[in-house]
Amino acid sequence: MTVLTRRQLLAGGASLLVLASLPGFAFAQEKKETVKAAFVYVGPVGDFGYSFAHDQGRKFLEEKLGDKVETSFVENVAEGPDAERVIRQLAQDGNDIIFTTSFGFMQPTAKVAKQFPNVKFEHATGFTTGPNMGIYNSRxxxxxxxxxxxxxxxxxxxxxxxxxxxxxxxxxxxxxxxxxxxxxxxxxxxxxxxxxxxxxxxxxxxxxxxxxxxxxxxxxxxxxxxxxxxxxxxxxxxxxxxxxxxxxxxxxxAHMTAIVDHWGPHYVTSVQAVLDGTWKPGDVWGGMKEDFxxxxxxxxxxxxxxxxxxxxxxxxxxxxxxxxxxxxxxxxxxxxxxxxxxxxxxxxxxxxxxxxxxxxx
Missing domain, CATH: 3.40.50.2300 (Response regulator)
Structure with a gap:
């Protein structure tokens, strides 16, 4: 697992962006030996709340798939232009699938997904989809x-x-x-x-x-x-x-109980689909019945x-x-x-x- 700072992310070149924008650079599916998966969080992983729960899901993914997956995350990403830059850099860095986990990341994710049709994107809590962009949410x-x-x-x-x-x-x-x-x-x-x-x-x-x-x-x-x-x-x-x-x-x-978000099983399912060459841009909304x-x-x-x-x-x-x-x-x-x-x-x-x-x- 790699933790990247936004400074490192924003320092990359634009060559892959140009390549991804060329006509005929079509979305392709093939089996993979390993998958690089990146996660974008709106808060710190130490918030012990929403971003923490997503990062527990990332760790669950690593635990279940072992050396078949390499993960990284960027935390404290502001919704808006900063998110777009971070997501684009993660795509340029060769990630196979990028999970963006806050509602305000929706439009930046959709924009970058169009520029990188060979990269898979999944956005949490939104409603915009595309040929290479799925959505997932919890009830x-x-x-x-x-x-x-x-x-x-x-x-x-x-x-x-x-x-x-x-x-x-x-x-x-x-x-x-x-x-x-x-x-x-x-x-x-x-x-x-x-x-x-x-x-x-x-x-x-x-x-x-x-x-x-x-x-x-x-x-x-x-x-x-x-x-x-x-x-x-x-x-x-x-x-x-x-x-x-x-x-x-x-x-x-004071604490009587809490809602616990289970993102890990979804992350395993999505990354396994990338490994198998069967990933599709889904629309997933799971609740208690689905253990979300x-x-x-x-x-x-x-x-x-x-x-x-x-x-x-x-x-x-x-x-x-x-x-x-x-x-x-x-x-x-x-x-x-x-x-x-x-x-x-x-x-x-x-x-x-x-x-x-x-x-x-």
């Missing part, structure tokens, strides 16, 4: 619903605080799933959202959690990647949930009836008998948005830009 909202159930059963104030990154569909979906599940337990439950406009900013995230608790929230959840909100909850005696990985070590009393999402161990401090209710939701989600986005669902104004018995289609979930009743944003 995070299934886990958010479990968190909402726990929150409503354990909250004394009926108010949850949600530290959110950016108002993209993935995040909106999670806020809505959390709130819908909570209101099935307590119809008056409210979710107050604070946007920090960052995926990883420990101080800003902690300040947001403190502000939410000052407003009466006694449950803190997050769609940001540092343990900051958890640590703030621990200090205040609130309960909280980790993001993307088990964060209990940072808040042993699981809940970390419940805190022993959690009451038994809460554990049972949370586990029941996990079991029914895996079995396919429960889907949180099933009507009737009212929007933020209280008007019916989804009729009774109707399940919101995946295509609509992936462009969700509205909030359910009970969300205060």
């Amino acid at each position: 995070f909202h299934e886990g958010r619903a479990v968190l909402g159930t726990i929150a409503a059963m354990m909250s004394k104030t009926g108010k949850g605080g949600y530290v959110a990154s950016f108002p993209i569909p993935e995040v909106v979906m999670g806020i809505n799933a959390f709130t819908l599940a909570a209101r099935k337990i307590n119809p008056k439950f409210e979710t107050q959202v604070v946007w920090v406009n960052s995926w990883y900013d420990p101080a800003k995230e902690a300040d947001a959690a403190k502000a939410l608790m000052d407003q009466g929230a006694d449950v803190i959840t997050q769609h940001t990647d540092s343990p900051g909100p958890l640590q703030a909850a621990e200090q205040r005696g609130a309960i909280a949930f980790g993001q993307a990985w088990d964060m209990q070590s940072f808040a042993p009393n 999402v699981e809940m970390s161990p419940f805190n022993p401090k959690m009451p038994e009836d809460v554990k049972a209710a949370a586990q029941k939701m996990v079991d029914e989600t895996k079995a396919g008998t429960f889907q949180i986005f099933t009507g009737p669902i009212n929007d933020q104004s209280g008007a019916e948005k989804i009729p009774a018995g109707t399940v919101i289609p995946d295509a609509d979930l992936l462009k969700m830009d509205w909030y359910v009743e009970g969300v205060k944003s």
Whole structure:
């Protein structure tokens, strides 16, 4: 495994870029003895959240495929022009497949993929595909619903605080799933959202959690990647949930459970397909049933009836008998948005830009 700095990545020449742009430089498939796979992370691998989970997936890939795969990663890549430069350099450096793991990497990945038709690209959490660009995602909202159930059963104030990154569909979906599940337990439950406009900013995230608790929230959840909100909850005696990985070590009393992202099996499947010469630009969206999402161990401090209710939701989600986005669902104004018995289609979930009743944003 090689760790590359952005300075090293941006220092390369442009000869491969010119070659990749020539007419007739077509996407080809052939079996390979070894594969070079690169990963682009929006945060540090030490965030113990989203980027950390992807890097655990990379390590899982190395463990399973051994000397058949050589991996590298670039961390702390800003979404936008910097991402495009990094992705292009990784393509120039001879990587066979490049995984770009943040929503804001979508357009840069699509642009570079067109310039390097012989390189395979996979983008996480987006929707743009191409002849050599696939997408993969996790049904995070299934886990958010479990968190909402726990929150409503354990909250004394009926108010949850949600530290959110950016108002993209993935995040909106999670806020809505959390709130819908909570209101099935307590119809008056409210979710107050604070946007920090960052995926990883420990101080800003902690300040947001403190502000939410000052407003009466006694449950803190997050769609940001540092343990900051958890640590703030621990200090205040609130309960909280980790993001993307088990964060209990940072808040042993506050941390009730966390959504754990399992990316490793997908990475193994994709790289094995490159080795076999059978890779195709897929559209993968896995959840609990596919082992893309699981809940970390419940805190022993959690009451038994809460554990049972949370586990029941996990079991029914895996079995396919429960889907949180099933009507009737009212929007933020209280008007019916989804009729009774109707399940919101995946295509609509992936462009969700509205909030359910009970969300205060």
